[in-house]
Amino acid sequence: MKITLIQIGKTEDKYLLEGIDKYEKRLKHYINFSTVTIPALKNTKNLNFEEQKKKEAELILKSINNTDYVILLDEKGKVFTSVQFADQLNKHMNRAVQNLVFIIGGPYGFDEKIYARANEKLSLSTMTFSHQMVRLFFIEQIYRANTILKGEPYHHE
Numbered sequence: 001m002k003i004t005l006i007q008i009g010k011t012e013d014k015y016l017l018e019g020i021d022k023y024e025k026r027l028k029h030y031i032n033f034s035t036v037t038i039p040a041l042k043n044t045k046n047l048n049f050e051e052q053k054k055k056e057a058e059l060i061l062k063s064i065n066n067t068d069y070v071i072l073l074d075e076k077g078k079v080f081t082s083v084q085f086a087d088q089l090n091k092h093m094n095r096a097v098q099n100l101v102f103i104i105g106g107p108y109g110f111d112e113k114i115y116a117r118a119n120e121k122l123s124l125s126t127m128t129f130s131h132q133m134v135r136l137f138f139i140e141q142i143y144r145a146n147t148i149l150k151g152e153p154y155h156h157e
């Protein structure tokens, strides 16, 4: 199974980039993982939030295939413990999902079209994080899940 993480706009803060890079390098030893960064919209001055989300949605939908299993990172989604999340990943692997796609929304969240396409919604907390911070928190959770599935000590250290 391949995991793809779709995000909008480059990660800007150095402290986030360093953390993301660290877990991305570790993850490569466990699973086929890649990130797709959709370029941030330009000239957004004349667009309201809804228009911006619609435009982002068009770009997101172009990056997804019909057969992809799509999970949105969304504060209103289902909350799992790290062990439960690892079990979920394992279930997808056993169901022979080819490409598991996680999507982190833009600064204003997702357009309805993306909610309509999604197979599931996953929440990291009922609190709201910046779309940039979620990248680091979530990649660490994917790494953690893989160490749990391998019975490695990372989760218990």
Ligand SMILES: C[S@@+](CC[C@H](N)C(=O)[O-])C[C@H]1O[C@@H](n2cnc3c(N)ncnc32)[C@H](O)[C@@H]1O
Residues within 6 Å of the ligand: 072, 073, 074, 075, 076, 103, 104, 105, 106, 107, 108, 109, 110, 122, 123, 124, 125, 126, 127, 128, 129, 130, 131, 132, 134
């Ligand atoms: C600043 S948040 C958008 C908040 C927006 N008000 C909404 O209703 O979605 C930007 C993105 O970060 C991600 N995000 C933020 N907090 C999250 C959380 N607690 N769990 C999962 N994803 C989260 C989501 O992908 C969200 O679309």
